[in-house]
Amino acid sequence: MNSETGIQTKKRKRKNKVIETSVIIALFIILAVILPVVIPAFRLRLVGRFLSLAIVALGIDLIWGYTGLLSLGHGIFFALGGYALAMHLNLQIPEGKIPEFFTLYGVEKLPWIWQPFYSFPVTILALIIIPGIVAGLIGYLVFRNRIKGVYFSILTQAALLVFYNFFNGQQELINGTNGLKTDTEKIFGVLASSPNAQRGFYVTTVILLGLVYLLCRWLTSGRFGRLLMAIRDDETRVRFSGYNPTGYKVLVFGISGAIAGIAGALYTVQTGIINPSIMQVAFSIEMVIWVAVGGRGTLIGAILGTMLVRLAQTSLSESFPEIWLFFQGALFLTVVTVLPDGIVGWFKDYGSPKLRSLIRRDQPLVTYPSLVEDPEVQQERDEIGGRR
Amino acid sequence: MSKILEIENLTVSFGGFKALNNLNFSLDSGELRVIIGPNGAGKTTFLDVITGKVQPTKGRVLFKGKDLKKIPEYKISRMGIGRKFQTPRVYLNLTAKENLDLVCNRKKNVLPTLFGQSDHSEQRTVAGLLETIGLDKRANLLANLLSHGEKQRLEIGMLVAQSPDLLLVDEPAAGLTDEETENVGALLLSLAESHSIIAIEHDMEFVRQIANDKVTVLHQGALLCEGKMDEVQNDPRVIEVYLGEAPENIEH
Numbered sequence: 056m057n058s059e060t061g062i063q064t065k066k067r068k069r070k071n072k073v074i075e076t077s078v079i080i081a082l083f084i085i086l087a088v089i090l091p092v093v094i095p096a097f098r099l100r101l102v103g104r105f106l107s108l109a110i111v112a113l114g115i116d117l118i119w120g121y122t123g124l125l126s127l128g129h130g131i132f133f134a135l136g137g138y139a140l141a142m143h144l145n146l147q148i149p150e151g152k153i154p155e156f157f158t159l160y161g162v163e164k165l166p167w168i169w170q171p172f173y174s175f176p177v178t179i180l181a182l183i184i185i186p187g188i189v190a191g192l193i194g195y196l197v198f199r200n201r202i203k204g205v206y207f208s209i210l211t212q213a214a215l216l217v218f219y220n221f222f223n224g225q226q227e228l229i230n231g232t233n234g235l236k237t238d239t240e241k242i243f244g245v246l247a248s249s250p251n252a253q254r255g256f257y258v259t260t261v262i263l264l265g266l267v268y269l270l271c272r273w274l275t276s277g278r279f280g281r282l283l284m285a286i287r288d289d290e291t292r293v294r295f296s297g298y299n300p301t302g303y304k305v306l307v308f309g310i311s312g313a314i315a316g317i318a319g320a321l322y323t324v325q326t327g328i329i330n331p332s333i334m335q336v337a338f339s340i341e342m343v344i345w346v347a348v349g350g351r352g353t354l355i356g357a358i359l360g361t362m363l364v365r366l367a368q369t370s371l372s373e374s375f376p377e378i379w380l381f382f383q384g385a386l387f388l389t390v391v392t393v394l395p396d397g398i399v400g401w402f403k404d405y406g407s408p409k410l411r412s413l414i415r416r417d418q419p420l421v422t423y424p425s426l427v428e429d430p431e432v433q434q435e436r437d438e439i440g441g442r443r
Numbered sequence: 444m445s446k447i448l449e450i451e452n453l454t455v456s457f458g459g460f461k462a463l464n465n466l467n468f469s470l471d472s473g474e475l476r477v478i479i480g481p482n483g484a485g486k487t488t489f490l491d492v493i494t495g496k497v498q499p500t501k502g503r504v505l506f507k508g509k510d511l512k513k514i515p516e517y518k519i520s521r522m523g524i525g526r527k528f529q530t531p532r533v534y535l536n537l538t539a540k541e542n543l544d545l546v547c548n549r550k551k552n553v554l555p556t557l558f559g560q561s562d563h564s565e566q567r568t569v570a571g572l573l574e575t576i577g578l579d580k581r582a583n584l585l586a587n588l589l590s591h592g593e594k595q596r597l598e599i600g601m602l603v604a605q606s607p608d609l610l611l612v613d614e615p616a617a618g619l620t621d622e623e624t625e626n627v628g629a630l631l632l633s634l635a636e637s638h639s640i641i642a643i644e645h646d647m648e649f650v651r652q653i654a655n656d657k658v659t660v661l662h663q664g665a666l667l668c669e670g671k672m673d674e675v676q677n678d679p680r681v682i683e684v685y686l687g688e689a690p691e692n693i694e695h
Contacts, residue, residue: 278548278557278561279556279557281534281537281541281545282545282556284534284537285534285537285545288534288536289532289534291496291532292528292532292533292534294516295516296517296520296546296605297517297520297521297546297551297605298517298551298556299517299552303553303556306553306557
């Protein structure tokens with residue numbers, strides 16, 4: 056590569072960075088500042104829930120789109136984060152009392168596992184670290200034994216079922232099937248379902264979505280990100296190149312779990328309740344569908360897919376509640392058969408060149424490098440006027 | 444001359460089937476050895492055992508005098524054994540340059556890879572390698588778009604980027620045109636000046652081009668014979684194995 060094209064690539068990269076940063080800032084202003092004023096509170100709460108689901112979609116994309124690990128058990132980590140925050144909210148009661156539901160089961164003393172959740176900072180740490188560690192642990196056991204592909208997916212789903220049944224059975228600890236309510240509880244002395252608190256949750260969600268996006272962006276660019284893709288494409292080769300894939304996979308699965316934990320906590324307070332049904336198999340599979348629809352391996356696709364699928368679900372099930380599931384199935388089939396790279400992938404390959412040619416801003420045609428370097432070919436191009 | 448690789452009484456069996464049967468083999472450092480043999484002779488299993496992909500059932504493999512038993516693949520690779528696969532295995536969704544950069548990385552643990560940047564000496568190595576394998580003008584092209592021959596050369600470049608002492612090359616000329624085959628052959632010969640190489644090959648033309656030292660013939664998991672190319676070619680046992688029956692005028 057000669058130095059001139061090197062400088063050009065650098066310039067283009069800088070220009071792309073400027074565009075990307077301004078798009079992110081613009082989106083942030085629209086979502087965090089303008090939207091809360093424009094749309095009614097109950098709609099805003101809905102958007103907030105979608106955005107928190109977009110966070111977990113980013114986590115799925117990180118491990119599935121980039122590392123090739125299809126997890127069907129992210130409900131576990133999502134629920135762990137949700138429960139952590141819900142426990143903190145349920146402890147915002149006068150000194151010496153314990154949450155009401157305990158009396159139903161004759162529990163008089165607060166279980167030790169609840170104790171740390173009195174503190175807000177500990178709760179915040181716990182809702183990130185506990186799902187992260189659980190994910191890392193599951194990951195370590197699975198990856199160390201070189202289990203991959205379908206077997207990995209089945210194992211994550213089995214783990215999900217174990218957690219689901221365990222949480223359902225723990226009435227005396229976390230109110231079993233009934234779960235924990237957050238709407239009637241307080242956070243920082245404010246009722247969690249009050250408009251002010253909800254707006255706070257909403258803005259926090261937008262900020263965290265941005266931060267998680269940037270984190271994933273950083274992880275997937277650079278050497279580390281390229282290694283993740285290398286593991287996805289040919290793990291054996293990675294081993295023979297002197298890397299031990301296990302550590303990388305455990306780390307990235309742990310991070311993905313932690314991201315799901317954050318998403319779960321935000322989703323819970325904007326829903327008003329958390330119960331084990333969040334760990335139903337269908338919901339964890341739905342997460343994968345969002346990413347597939349948006350386009351795996353593109354972070355923006357994960358966010359877009361979640362928003363689109365969820366918006367479609369809301370508007371469809373408001374008018375025809377019974378057909379949503381059929382629609383979801385059809386959507387997944389369409390994506391798999393017609394749009395294997397999702398919406399964003401399709402746009403990159405077909406949509407964007409089409410759009411550019413419509414507004415007469417074609418990208419210079421990339422040919423084989425030997426042709427580009429050939430002076431005769433260049434001269435011909437200039438003379439015939441192939442360049443704009 | 445010191446031995447870089449010694450294999451003693453090596454047997455590998457897969458559920459009773461002996462892919463390698465009591466094999467003895469040794470390689471001097473700096474040597475380029477070509478291994479030939481009919482299909483099913485155990486050539487690929489032989490490489491699998493050296494690189495730690497398959498564990499020996501009996502016997503042992505010594506690399507620079509160290510037993511490789513139970514050492515995982517990535518550690519063996521870090522000890523200085525690089526392997527090229529039969530079909531080119533490069534990372535198709537990365538560019539040629541990124542492919543080399545990943546392998547060039549000297550600190551391959553998780554955290555240094557996450558926080559580290561490629562330093563100047565690594566960048567120089569990558570640029571130099573791109574030139575050696577003739578891909579400098581296609582450096583920023585996705586490996587997916589490279590031709591088969593270019594992929595082969597890229598993979599050999601990735602091997603060298605690991606700076607191994609021993610290169611294991613599995614059928615580097617498979618599926619290449621005559622011109623490309625000669626390019627790869629020349630590349631191997633120039634690499635042989637600074638590395639020990641074991642090359643597995645079917646293409647006799649190609650073997651003649653690169654086999655300056657000894658040639659080893661494997662048959663049914665065991666060593667059939669070993670020697671200079673012309674000696675091996677005229678060995679009646681080799682002819683029998685390759686052609687299926689012994690010529691009448693020999694033996695009996």
